[in-house]
Amino acid sequence: MIRTRFAPSPTGYLHIGGARTALFSWAYARKHGGKFVLRIEDTDLERSTAQSTQAILDSMAWLGLDYDEGPFYQMQRLARYHEVAEQLLRSDKAYYCYASKEELDAMREQQRAAGLKPRYDGRWRDSRQTPPAGVKPVVRLKSPQEGEVTFSDLVKGDITVANSELDDLVLLRADGVPTYNFGVMIDDLDMNITHVIRGDDHVNNTPRQINILKALGAPLPQYAHVPMILGPDGERLSKRHGAVSVMQYREDGYLPEALINYLARLGWSHGDEEIFSREQLVEWFDLSSINRSPGKFNPEKLQWLNQQYLKMADSARLAELVAPFLEENGCNTSAPGLPDLPNVVNLLKERATTVAELADAAVYFFRPLEPAQELKAQHFTPEARPVILELREKFAAVEWESHAIHDAIKAAASASGMKMPKIAMPLRVMVTGTAQTPSINAVLEVLGREETLKRMDDQLTGFPA
Incomplete structure (x- = not known):
């Protein structure tokens, strides 16, 4: 039976190079129905710490690199x-x-x-x-x-x-x-x-x-x-290239499956496949397909991969990951009357590259953001005010569904002779505090009628008569 091992020294956190070595050892054992062993080489008494050991175990668990035996400790x-x-x-x-x-x-x-x-x-x-x-x-x-x-x-x-x-x-x-x-x-x-x-x-x-x-x-x-992993400049990979500990990627909002996919492609390939599941990696993995030349770490490529995995991820799962980021940002996602977090995530995840970025984009759903003065000056105009007032009345009665909201905005713009963006943009700024969001009708549907009307009322005083 094939038996592989990963044997890190607990003298620091688990970094990209070590994580890739662990992944290749794990994948080879899984491919051949073998055993994967974890061993902690803690004989460097001056530098080995319990904190580093725990960080290695946490990193392995987060990446899903399950071991069949261990961890064994050399000092024992x-x-x-x-x-x-x-x-x-x-x-x-x-x-x-x-x-x-x-x-x-x-x-x-x-x-x-x-x-x-x-x-x-x-x-x-x-x-x-x-x-x-x-x-x-x-x-x-x-x-x-x-x-x-x-x-x-x-x-x-x-x-x-x-x-x-x-x-x-x-x-x-x-x-x-x-x-x-x-x-x-x-x-x-x-x-x-x-x-x-x-x-x-x-x-x-x-x-x-x-x-x-x-x-x-x-x-x-x-x-x-x-072969080792180099930075984009061809030098040995270091923190200045973005080579932080594995758990830092979790804290920064990367998905473990995206990091696994990226590490697998960092020195190994299967044809031209860029995105593949853990199961496909195990099926395809072969030591003969490992490149002999060093891999180059590309943070932009990792970010792109993470974006693809965010798009594919289950919104309920992402909501659980997003919630702690929002809470740190002063948002109470469970307060009554606020949107359902999975619905917010589902609306925003197409544009995000990390969970942290997704959380930043979701803030305005859970606490009103005061628009910048420049945005108010640009979009809160005397011409828009009567149309916004009319729209507020329509919103009080319209079916609260994306298409119906869109039709109401379109009808208000048409009746006033103004172009749709001239109405949609001040509405967006009033309700979200920003000029960059998904389609405003989709945002309002998720935000809910009551919260939308409240925010419109709060910002109407900012319009010049």
Whole structure:
């Protein structure tokens, strides 16, 4: 059975790159009826926080990337790493190194001065020295000194690294905490991970991890290293490109299905398909279709996708998402006499690019907005006043339905000899406080007769006689 994993470090929030890696690992497992495992690599004791861990879990839940096993925490598995380290020490595949930080720094400085690549020189590899008193050693792998490591990457193709390029990496630090390369491989081995899908910043770690597995006589997983994501300017993706945490996208009013769709297309494709469901992604997903070149993050494209998903979304669901934004803006959406929020959302969602934008557009339905003086000066004219008064009388009696409202406005304009916009625009400004809305008859239908008449009455005093 295919088993994949996502193994973030809780040293910060889950960002776009990590979310895409999680998505690809999830999609591959789901495509093949396998298992998707979540593992929290919390061995960076100085930087790992419970807050970051929770943010990762919340992000996964919001994106709908459900895991079959986990979350597992490395700091709860220390005994297992010590057990394997002891096994390697007993079989002479690893050794204790007592070199101090100062010694190692001096060694690297000498190597640099000689024009050499800084690397551990193996001084304790076969040493018969008496260990210095009071020094806690690290455990290092006895890496092969000859030959090479070759693996077939499912994205990048065959990769070969000479063992002479690899030094004896640390497996356990002096405090007993495993290094990244040791912990990750023992976890993958114990959890029977068959496919390691991760960012290509880990390519250089892979030969080292393979040598650990070979020292243990363990089977190797298959590797797929996904190219990084760049900003539109070709530089490494950062906050200045809009690469904020996943949960920030929720706070900014993006839909999780839009972000999933966008991340999937950021380095993977299925023909020319731009918009597809989670189910279609699972059906189509294949590692061979991942691009070898880096993806470029385009905030405008993400916004466009979100707009398409907002148009397709159920209005009742959107109303639940919009409500908190409106409440923050001083709107009581449940007050008697005000419009039904799903109806408001249904009217406005065609134009919105985010839930936050949709909420901003809905404010005037739930609390009157005072028009700007410029709008009043432009549209509250002496010529319009009698027609608006007549229209107010018609509105008191007309059937409160969009077509009937439209016909009433049209009839009032026709009777006065004025063009429709000359009546519709001052009416729009009176009732909504803005000049930009969907068709005014549709707005008034949703707003309701009583609220419409009240707002007209409140603004009629602003018309010059």
